[in-house]
Each structure stands twice: as structure tokens, then as C-alpha cells.
Amino acid sequence: MKTLFHLTLAVVAAALLPLGQSLAAEDCLPCHREKTPAAVRQWEESAHAGARVGCAACHGVDHKAIEAGEAPVDADVCGKCHRKALLEHRTSRHGMGLHAGWGCTRNLPERDPAECRFCHRKGSEEPVSQVQCARFLKQSSEMGELGCNRCHQVENNCGSCHGNHFTDLAIVRDPASCAKCHMGPDHPQWEMWQTSQHGTLNGSMGPAVGPDCQRCHMPEGSHDVSKGLTAPPSGKPYPEEELPGRRAEMLRICTGCHAPAFARQELARGDAVRAQSLALVREAEAIVWDLADHGLLDPMPEERPPHPLRGEVLVTDGQMLYEDTSRIERLLFKMKKFDFAKTIKGAYHQNPAYTHWYGNAELKMDLVDIRAEASRLRERGEGGKASEKKVAIPRGKKDEEALEALKRKFERGAISPEEYARRKALLLDAFLGEGKALP
Amino acid sequence: MKTLFHLTLAVVAAALLPLGQSLAAEDCLPCHREKTPAAVRQWEESAHAGARVGCAACHGVDHKAIEAGEAPVDADVCGKCHRKALLEHRTSRHGMGLHAGWGCTRNLPERDPAECRFCHRKGSEEPVSQVQCARFLKQSSEMGELGCNRCHQVENNCGSCHGNHFTDLAIVRDPASCAKCHMGPDHPQWEMWQTSQHGTLNGSMGPAVGPDCQRCHMPEGSHDVSKGLTAPPSGKPYPEEELPGRRAEMLRICTGCHAPAFARQELARGDAVRAQSLALVREAEAIVWDLADHGLLDPMPEERPPHPLRGEVLVTDGQMLYEDTSRIERLLFKMKKFDFAKTIKGAYHQNPAYTHWYGNAELKMDLVDIRAEASRLRERGEGGKASEKKVAIPRGKKDEEALEALKRKFERGAISPEEYARRKALLLDAFLGEGKALP
């Protein structure tokens, strides 16, 4: 069986590769046994070696280009043989939207040109993927590599999970191979699985009894890791009309073990926790926007380094930053990015400590802190200590402040021109009714 | 041996069950192999199946009631056969006081009636256990299920540890089966064990050398998981007169490996760390109460949603909330619920990082924050910015404020009527001595 598999691999490889490349391993090994000993060892023990898929099959034969980082072994290279896996990967959130994590448009002269391989084909200046992540743009090149790309490169790099020269499936069937990225404050899926009913049974009774990441999220070995998800891990939501189908897919997975009524109930509870948690985030977000409308953030967006994509404005969506902001904004960032994620992922993964203590309780405690900070900032504003930018609003004149805040709300598109006109008229009426003069 | 065990089980089961139920498995399996495949698989491989303890033995024969969630397989059902285990369980903290986590008195019409099974026998409106947990009462039904009951149901649900259809002891002998609940910010016993001398030796040398949770806390397989504890994990303390006996029990466990003098010393060190940590919490608590006495919390209890059990008053005991409070209160909550627990459990489990960095250092840093927040709130009070409720106290009149704070202290029972009268007289004398008029 194994021999047949290797033979097939060899035939496929031979058919796909230009003449002469299939012999390359013998040419490379004498030096590379010395220079990259682990890579050679791993390849020698791999199915690739058994099937005579040599170095050049993936790396090409242009040694200069390889050394210059211009011959990356990216997903397309692997996909020449592993077509089905690549297609599934591209369909999944692993394969789309993760270019959000890259920042090729950053100040290029200061950067290591080898990094460009993440976004550019050799010889092309057109980015393969559009840069979207404001947080990435604020990072140094080195932090971008070590802190961001190590995970986000999964879009184009099969080695993220498989390792570069291994073919041993034990590696990718180990939940720890997912843990390398799916851990930590922003999405501790590995930690919450490990201490869930599923994860603990996996430890004591093996994967046949306690399912691992792969069993539910890569059903039947699919590389579409987002199968059946209704709340996408990041980026734009799935279209409303896709949701019933996606939920049905997930139920199919759950009911491999569980009663349909139970599975449906537990997923519905996750949905409810998600909606309730989102409401807490929205409440906090509204407080921050109200402060901004009244010029009370400290510092205001105009008083700090501009947002790299939007400039001197308040940003609280997916592009929200955690640096060069005010304290209340970074509290909101924590709620959105850490607490909310732990709560809802904890709920869907059935981990009570993550759902409640790491998630829900933190959401609510941060909301307490946000309300306290808002109270302080409002009093500060009344005391005349708010942003210098507020000088334009005559102090002590509550009426004018209300008008100014309404105008800001309109300017940021939160209310329609009609709504703006209507509310403005109401305010003016009220003021004039009280016999107050307005400019 | 195994056969004999199964035979005994079968005889016991046959004796206990009404006629006709022992055949039930054959009736259920044809459908349930399809509908709840994992449950059937697990039962088929269980000692129950070997002993012909079929579905109806635990679930009964009323299919309608089962579907309606009215035939729960709770601890009493298991206890019919497993009497000794149930009695030990009921003696332990697992079996008592944990109903504190349930909230049956919440707004019932909005709730899933199936949840009632946690507290009510079918057909009875009387709660089996009294609701005590204010934090639970603040939760949504879904968070209550996923975030609270998943752990707190252990009181009545043997499946919390054993799984619902398994009988394999490998599951419950794995420390990970404890980890499902005994982890996270409020009681990371699993994490601190895992990186302790005991836990690391368990990993490298096996359970015979490195003891696991069960070896010390379920000695000789006892289901009284609180054996030998002097500081209860939650709820009311053990009576003073029980403590020497409980400590002797724990020493018996420790001295299975350790020298008595060493064990006594280490437990005494844990006691000392506990007392010292409690003093830090008490210091912070006194700061919060003093602020409340002076009307300086922001917001004051009267200005926020009432405490679900106590109403519009400050609560800092076991019913303390972490939501809808002031920032300084939620800092105190963190000290009490997270830092204090990590410090003392870290000490008794001999984990230096939990005892010191996760515990003691956080206690002290939170105290720094609490003092800073108190300093800010006191200055705010002096500046006339404190709670609107304080308007009753004429501003700028320090003498009257002192009298008001003294009155609040008396009203909440912190001083006796005699002490109140004595201190009030002293204050009045001092004021009058300075020639000040008082109302």
C-alpha cells in the first residue's frame, strides 16, 4: 500500500516537473547534509523522498533565486500535486482574509526585501493580496515577522502546519500543531479545548473517544477548516443566506456522536451567549463614541499619531488599534479582541471557565472600568480640563455642546441628514423656548 | 475477576430494578445507535453493559418524560447502586454548598423548563436547594448553563466527572477530569499542580512517584474530595473544633510519602500565607467601606442596579458582584476571588509562581491600584464631584461629614450603639469646642 502510494507520487511528480529536476536531491544533499542537517533528515524520512520527489521539485533549480528568497515554496507549489487540499484550504478562512495580517505597503526601503515574498510574485509589483490590517502597519519589520507572519503566513504556506520538509501526518493530526497559532489572549481555542470535556477525554481515552481539533474542524480530512462555522473567526461575516446551510453542516459533524436535539440546543446556547456578549461590547463602544462626540477622549484622535489607514479619526471596528489611543479605547480593545473572543469561543467549545471567568466576567469588569473612566472624563470636561481641541466649544454652555456633539455624530455618518435636521431643530426650539440666545 | 464483577453487578441491578426494565437496552438500541451513536458506543463498552444494566435501569421507561428532561439521571439514580460513593460525595464540598451556584428563582417564564431539573424533583415546586449565588442571578439562562451549571451541577450529577455513559476509571483517574472545572482565574488547581514538584514528577515518573489530584484528595478512592481540608474551597468555614481533626487527616495523607515534621511545616507555611493574604484583602475591603461610608464610591449602591439578593447596599462578602459596581469594588473582587485564591492554593500546592507572581504580587499590585483609586475618589469628594446622593451632606463642612460617616458605620452594624454614642459625643465636643454650630 505504502509502496503503491510512493509509486503514484513518483509518477505524478515526474509528470509535473520539467526534465532534469527529479535528480536534484543527489546534487543538493552533499552540501546540505552539512548546511541544513535537519531539513535533509526530515526529507529523507518523508514520503517525498520515498516517492523520489527531490529538492528541485519544490525549490526549483535556480540556486541564486533560492538564496535570495525569490523561489518561495508556497501553497501554489504544494498545490501542483496536492490540488484538492489546496482548493479546500483556499475556501477556508485559512486561505482567505488572512492577508489582512500582512503589511507590504509599509515603508519599503527600510524593509528586508525577502519579506515581499509573502505578498508578491517574483518580478511583480502588484500585491497579491490587499493590505488591510492597521495593527500590522504599526509594527516594526521584525515584530511583523516574529509576531504576525509566523501565523498569518498560513494563507500561502502549507509548512505552517505541516512543517517544511516533513510529510508525517502525526504532526498535523496533533492538536498542538493548531495550538502554535490558535492560543493566547485573542483566541485560546487550544487551551479551552484542552480542558473541555472533549479535550480531557482525548487525553484519557484517545482521539476515538475525545475528539480533537481536526475531528470537528477538518471533518474527513478536509482542509476547509471553517466548515460549519456561522461566526467567522475574523474579517467580514458570512452572508446571511449562507448561515442555515453552514449550521446544518456543523450539526452533521456534531451528530456523529451527539443527539440532534442536544447538538442544536448547545449551538443555540452558543449563539445566545454570542448575541449577549456583543451587546456588552456595543454598550461600551457607544460610551467611547459619545465621549469622542463631546471631545472628551484623552487624548482625542487629533492629538495623537494618525491611524495608519484612516488618519485622525476614532476607529473602533476591526481596524481598531491598541497603541497610541486613549485608555478607554484600549479597554474597549481588550473587551472586543480578548474578552468577547474568549466568551463566545468558550461557549461553542463548552469550556465553562473560558465562557464565564476568562470571558463573561472580564467583559463585565472591563465595562465597569469603562464606565468609571467615562465618569472621570465627563467630570474632567466639566472642569474645563478636556482636550485642547474642545476650546472651539465655549465652555459652560451646555446648549452649544449638545449641538456640537450632534454635528459630530452626523459628520461620522451615525445619523442621516434628515435625522440631523430634525434633532437640531428640536434642540434649537428647546433653547429658544428657554429664552437662550444661540450664535 | 472482571467476569465476577460483572456478574455481581448484574445480580445487584436485577434485584434493584422493577421487572421489565432489565430488557430495555435491546428496545432502545435500534433507534439510538442512529440518534445518539456515541452514547450507545460508550454504554456498549461499559461495565454496565457487561453486567446487563440497560438503558431503563437509569433512564426509566417513560420515553416522553425522558424527552421532556423530566427523568434526569442524577446522583440519586447512580446512588441506588453506588451507595458508598454517593454518601462520601454528599459529605464533601462537591455534594454540599455547590447549589450556591444555581438560580432556580430567576424569572421562570423566560427560562427553559428543562433547567428546573437542577433543583426540583418532578412535580414539586419546592426547590431542593436554596438559591444563594447573587452572581448566578445576574446571568442569562444560557450563560448560567454554559458558564455556571456545567461545573456546579456536580452536586447532583456523577456524569460531571465520570461522563454520562462511560464506566472506564481511566477517565476519572486522569487529573484532566478535575481540570474541566478546577482551572482558570478563580481556582487554577490543575495548572498549579501541573507545574509543581508533584505534577512534574507525575509527568516524568508516573503517578506512583508524582501524586495526582486523586491520590491526595480522594485517598483510597474516597469520593469525599474535601478530606483533610481546613480552608473550605467556598461557602461557610468549617467549625473551629473540626480543624485539628481535619488537619490530622491531611497529615496522614502527606506522611504517606513525607516526614511528619516536613509536612507539618509546609502546611503551617500555607496557613501563614493564608492569614497574611487575608490581611491584605481586609485592608482593601476597609478602604472600600470607608469610601462608601463617606458616599464616595462612583457609582454608590443607590445609583446602580440593586444587588439581586440585598438591594441598594454595598456587598463585599461571598455574594459580591463583579458587574454593575464601581471600579474600586471590582478591583477588590479580583483580589478576593482571583489573587487570594491563587496565593493560598498555590502555597498549599507548593507552586512558587502561583504563590508569588500570580498570587501575592497581584494582591499587592491591586492594593496599590485600590489605594490610588481611593485617593482619587477622596479628592473628587473634596472637589464636590462625589455622588449626587451626597448632596444631603452640606459640602465643605468636614464636621458634618464625619458625623454622617459615623452614622453609616453604625447603620451597617460595624460599631455597637454604645460605641456610636461615645464617638458621636467626642465629635460633637470637638466641634463645639472649636466654636462651630451644628444642626
Added chain:
Amino acid sequence: MKTLFHLTLAVVAAALLPLGQSLAAEDCLPCHREKTPAAVRQWEESAHAGARVGCAACHGVDHKAIEAGEAPVDADVCGKCHRKALLEHRTSRHGMGLHAGWGCTRNLPERDPAECRFCHRKGSEEPVSQVQCARFLKQSSEMGELGCNRCHQVENNCGSCHGNHFTDLAIVRDPASCAKCHMGPDHPQWEMWQTSQHGTLNGSMGPAVGPDCQRCHMPEGSHDVSKGLTAPPSGKPYPEEELPGRRAEMLRICTGCHAPAFARQELARGDAVRAQSLALVREAEAIVWDLADHGLLDPMPEERPPHPLRGEVLVTDGQMLYEDTSRIERLLFKMKKFDFAKTIKGAYHQNPAYTHWYGNAELKMDLVDIRAEASRLRERGEGGKASEKKVAIPRGKKDEEALEALKRKFERGAISPEEYARRKALLLDAFLGEGKALP
């Protein structure tokens, strides 16, 4: 082979030990099998027992002294036989500088004299190591033992890693044996390794493929655990001239598997992340010092318990405290001790979640909080609410404040006398030019 090893051990031991001690095990066992059962079991299964190295070989024969804790089995005792290991250990950071964690000069009468063994030879009052750690001095005796010494005793205690009576190398070859200390908020090396490429491959493919702590940090079994480090884990930095040699050592270790260019690049990225992170810490530190220069910390060092080594001054170096300080200082402490450590250790260990989310993001969010707190404290100062100590500086007189801050800066050695004179003259000129009188 094993027999030969035991024989050699026995010969060496016999040669080193005074006559009569080699027979001691037989004398001790009858009682100790009862009194310290695990110790006896461990010794009986050890290479020491096989080689007839008995109890007295390490403990001596003075039973009274042993019971009084005056015959510690410290590293010197082990080193009599295990000379090479001891020498390597002493060369490493394990063996030097860690006495920083000890506090023998604390109020001795209140302490357990048995603790003195950490620093003193029996019968000597001279400390073996100088006390350096201010944080230790603030601890209770019990917290010092359970929270500090459990790890810091590694300087003189081989049992910290090996266990007291084991000789099984499986214990010390398990990364978990390092985890006992190298975990938690101040240096989570174990956690970051576990979820790194190295650690996850270790789990799925074994130590030959995925290197563990020992493979890189104890190359060829060396006990110099700091080999090849250029940034010391704590204490004073390595001399500049040693760095190239140390880096070459580390590269030798990395290139056992990796291409030299890759290894050099990744270490250089770690260096860059280190420098960038240090700059963030320095920025925060400058904010704190500026506040102190202007008397704006709340409380100021003069208003709180004195620093145990330096007195009533601001301390932000390695001796910085996390208790009895102001809130902004404890935020700086978190940046330095937790966030900075996670960022740079995460980078060198190639763990993206630690490098970025647990490290870099926390550094930046704490800097946001520090700036916010500084903004509040400055406004507080302007409002006349700052430290009572500031009363000496006439309020509202900006010129005099600037002179006062300059003087403080000079007094703490931040500027030279010449620079002080020059800046002072400039300030005076400016004031006088504006027609202002100065005292």
C-alpha cells in the same frame, strides 16, 4: 555498562567519604522506611543505592545537626563527586546572581533559623552571598520560602531539578522539570516553548525532532544553562566583549539543525525586538521620572514606606518594587518584569502569541495607561492636588517649578553639573527676559 558505572561510583564515594559513613544506610533505613517512606523508596531505586552511596555520604552522621537543619545537602556536597557538573553550574546564571533572591539580612529574630542554611555555612555569621533583592526583603518569611526560595535555592541545591533522592535522568530530561520555575508571568519559557514549533514537534515527533529545553540550553549535557545567551535572564549584563563569543556559541547550537543564515537572521530579529521593546520601557520610565521630578507621583516616595535598600527615593531599576508604590510605578513594573520578558523571550523562542499578544501588545497597552495616568497626575498637580511635599514649591509659579524639577534631575545624577549650570542659566535668562522676579 550500568554495573561499571555503579562500581565507579562506589569506588569514588568510598575514596571521598570518612570511614564508617558508607555503612550508614543500613543504620537509617529501619526508622526512615517508616518516617520518610518516599525518600527511602527513591534512594533504593537510585544509582546511589546501586553504588552503595548511603545516607551518611550526603547527610553526614550527626543526627542532631541533620534534624536542626544544620547539615544541608547543598551543591557542595553533591559537587564532591559530581565536580564537572558543579563547575558548569557555578559558571551559569543558575549558579551566580540568583542569591539576589535571598534575604538573610532580614529581621533575624523573627525568622526560622533553619532558613539561614541558604546563605550561611554552619557556625559562620558571614553571609556566603550578598543580599540584593529588595522584593525579597518585603516578604514574610513564609512567602520567602514558598514563593521565592523554592526556585532561587537552585544556586546551592541540585535537588531543585534532580529531586532530593532520585538519580533518574528521566526527571531532569523532562522539560517539565524546568517548568517548575521557568513559567508564569515573569518568564513563561515553558509555556512559550510548549506551543512553539520546537515544543509542538517535541510532542508529536519526540525529542529527536522537536528539541526540548535541555537540547538547546544544556548542550551535550552541560550544566551551564546560560551557554550562548547574550541577554542574561536577570542581574547585570554580560560584558560587551563577551557577546560575539556567546552568540557564536548559540549559533553552533542552532546550526545543529538549521542553516546558519536562517539561525543568524532569527537571532538578529530577536535582538531587534529586544531593542525596540526596551525603548518602550524607557519611554514609560522617563514619564515616571519626570512626574517624580515635578513631585507629582501619588504617593511620592517620601510619603510611603521606605524602599528597603534605598530609602525614600524613587527606584525603577532591578530593585523596583511592586508594592507600596504609586499606580503608575506598578504599571511600569508590569511592563518591565512581565511584558518585556514575554516579548523578548517569546521572540527568541519563536512563539508568535507570546512575542506579540502577551508581550508587545501588553507593553503598548500599558504605555497607553501610563500616559493616561501621567495626564491625570499632571492635571491634578495644576489643580493644586499633588503631593503635600510639593507645598514647598509655590503653586501656580511655572518658572520656579521648572527650576525645581531641573534641580531634582541634577540631584539624582541624570545631568552633569555643567549641564545643570547651563540649563539653569538658560531658564533664569528666560524668566528675567520676561521681567519676572526670582528668589
